[in-house]
Amino acid sequence: MKGYVSSIESFSALDGPGARSVIFLQGCPLRCFYCHNPETWEAKGGKLLESSEIINKVSRNIKFIKKNGGVTVSGGEPTMQIDFLRELLQGFKALGLHTAIDTSGYVSIEDIKKVVEFTDLFIVDIKHIDSDVCEKITGNNNESMFALLKYLEDERKDVWLRSVLLPGLTDSEEYIADISSYVQSLSNVQRFELLPCHDLAANKYKDLGLNNRLSEYAKYDIKTLQKIKVRYNELLGEKVVI
Numbered sequence: 001m002k003g004y005v006s007s008i009e010s011f012s013a014l015d016g017p018g019a020r021s022v023i024f025l026q027g028c029p030l031r032c033f034y035c036h037n038p039e040t041w042e043a044k045g046g047k048l049l050e051s052s053e054i055i056n057k058v059s060r061n062i063k064f065i066k067k068n069g070g071v072t073v074s075g076g077e078p079t080m081q082i083d084f085l086r087e088l089l090q091g092f093k094a095l096g097l098h099t100a101i102d103t104s105g106y107v108s109i110e111d112i113k114k115v116v117e118f119t120d121l122f123i124v125d126i127k128h129i130d131s132d133v134c135e136k137i138t139g140n141n142n143e144s145m146f147a148l149l150k151y152l153e154d155e156r157k158d159v160w161l162r163s164v165l166l167p168g169l170t171d172s173e174e175y176i177a178d179i180s181s182y183v184q185s186l187s188n189v190q191r192f193e194l195l196p197c198h199d200l201a202a203n204k205y206k207d208l209g210l211n212n213r214l215s216e217y218a219k220y221d222i223k224t225l226q227k228i229k230v231r232y233n234e235l236l237g238e239k240v241v242i
């Protein structure tokens, strides 16, 4: 089967455990104003590739990624091409690789059931725990994200959560307490990653003729980030990384 692929990174240490190959698929139903990959938004952008082509490409790195790493399918929102995603994950599992998907959680449970048996780790981006604020950030509410996390807990699947630190939106004492208490209520979260917002995608927005709203937000200094991390560590322990 063919699918639309934005890019393939042979080695990454950022998207899951160990050294990984990362496949970025095209298409995303959300429009997060801090998105660093706006070039992945269009469902039919990028290159149209056969799943076997990608699996072969990844298999060439197998000796580097098999030991402690694996392969992550990201996006865009990788579940937008659910049947293609399933074929990829199935192929990677046949190679004996650890598999992960990086998702916003904006996906139906019916679709996620198609890939769950071939996915070892779900990396889920928590956009905001308040649905109205989530809608302001992404254009959609957070109901499907919560439904996905509940489903993954029921299925005892490993989960890493990610939260983008946005000044005034996701860094207040109240927000940190609320999200920590939610994370503590889940039994299957292994890691909670804090991603400070940055403006490194400014040129992409310019090239695509898109309005870059992130430029309106202040950047974090090291001291503030440390303070936020310490507070999270007090509440969630060592699973917090920044």
Ligand code: SF4
Residues within 6 Å of the ligand: 028, 029, 030, 031, 032, 034, 035, 036, 037, 038, 040, 075, 076, 077, 104, 138
């Ligand atoms: S879900 Fe991810 S890819 Fe989609 S707009 Fe948000 S940050 Fe970008």
